[in-house]
Amino acid sequence: MSAIAQPYVPFGSGDELPVVKEQFRRAIIAERDKRSPRELERAAHDFAQVVGDLQQVRAARTVAAYAARASEPGTSPLLDRLSRRGTRVLLPVLGTGLQREWAPLTSVEELEIRAPGRPPEPAGPTLGPDALAEADVVVVPALAVDTAGYRLGHGGGWYDRVLEHVRPGVPVIALVFGEEIYDADSQPLPVEPHDRRVHAAVTTTKLRELRDWSEPV
Ligand SMILES: Nc1nc2c(c(=O)[nH]1)N(C=O)[C@@H](CNc1ccc(C(=O)N[C@@H](CCC(=O)O)C(=O)O)cc1)CN2
Numbered sequence: 001m002s003a004i005a006q007p008y009v010p011f012g013s014g015d016e017l018p019v020v021k022e023q024f025r026r027a028i029i030a031e032r033d034k035r036s037p038r039e040l041e042r043a044a045h046d047f048a049q050v051v052g053d054l055q056q057v058r059a060a061r062t063v064a065a066y067a068a069r070a071s072e073p074g075t076s077p078l079l080d081r082l083s084r085r086g087t088r089v090l091l092p093v094l095g096t097g098l099q100r101e102w103a104p105l106t107s108v109e110e111l112e113i114r115a116p117g118r119p120p121e122p123a124g125p126t127l128g129p130d131a132l133a134e135a136d137v138v139v140v141p142a143l144a145v146d147t148a149g150y151r152l153g154h155g156g157g158w159y160d161r162v163l164e165h166v167r168p169g170v171p172v173i174a175l176v177f178g179e180e181i182y183d184a185d186s187q188p189l190p191v192e193p194h195d196r197r198v199h200a201a202v203t204t205t206k207l208r209e210l211r212d213w214s215e216p217v
Pocket residue numbers: 066067068069072092094098115116117118119120141153154155156157158159
């Protein structure tokens with residue numbers, strides 16, 4: 001097992017939050033890069049187990065999820081598990097730019113990386129950003145969350161913008177490694193007014209509820 005730390009960047013009221021966020025991202029990605037392909041593969045199976053067993057996911061007709069990049073919490077086993085169960089899965093599509101679209105998963109093999117560093121995407125026709133309203137559960141990537149539900153993402157503001165389409169009452173769950181949950185009282189993440197809060201985090205071992213499911217994201 002690699003030794004993975006929980007990096008922290010102390011910040012104060014005078015600091016530029018986008019700069020602080022970028023420092024967090026770099027530090028957390030450096031920790032993620034310590035995991036071996038074998039550890040990542042095992043983790044991906046564990047995430048699939050925890051998410052796939054959630055009662056809300058079992059009951060869902062449509063789940064919005066994501067196709068992971070190399071060091072992110074892996075989702076291939078989860079996508080497989082959901083598809084085999086007959087759950088409809090929506091995945092983000094950025095297209096040639098940074099569009100906020102969705103497309104249904106047809107098979108994990110069909111996912112295509114369009115450019116280095118970008119997430120794999122479905123190849124078929126896309127639905128608009130508001131297709132997210134069809135989801136009964138939303139599973140999002142994150143570099144970290146804090147116990148108040150604040151989420152640090154990749155830095156494009158993609159999810160902060162698209163989550164406005166989630167129906168009220170629909171659970172929004174971030175996949176993170178255990179070290180990536182920060183205590184909001186002692187070590188809060190930097191937060192800007194546009195940041196949305198997830199309801200829960202899933203690690204390789206468990207669901208951690210952070211907010212009431214009925215609260216808006
Ligand atoms: N797996 C996954 N899918 C996701 C996200 C994410 O964080 N993870 N997003 C969360 O927001 C959205 C958009 N994600 C993006 C991810 C990368 C780039 C990007 O520009 N990548 C660089 C290469 C960066 C690198 O090498 O690390 C590039 O294309 O030049 C843009 C958007 C939607 N889908």
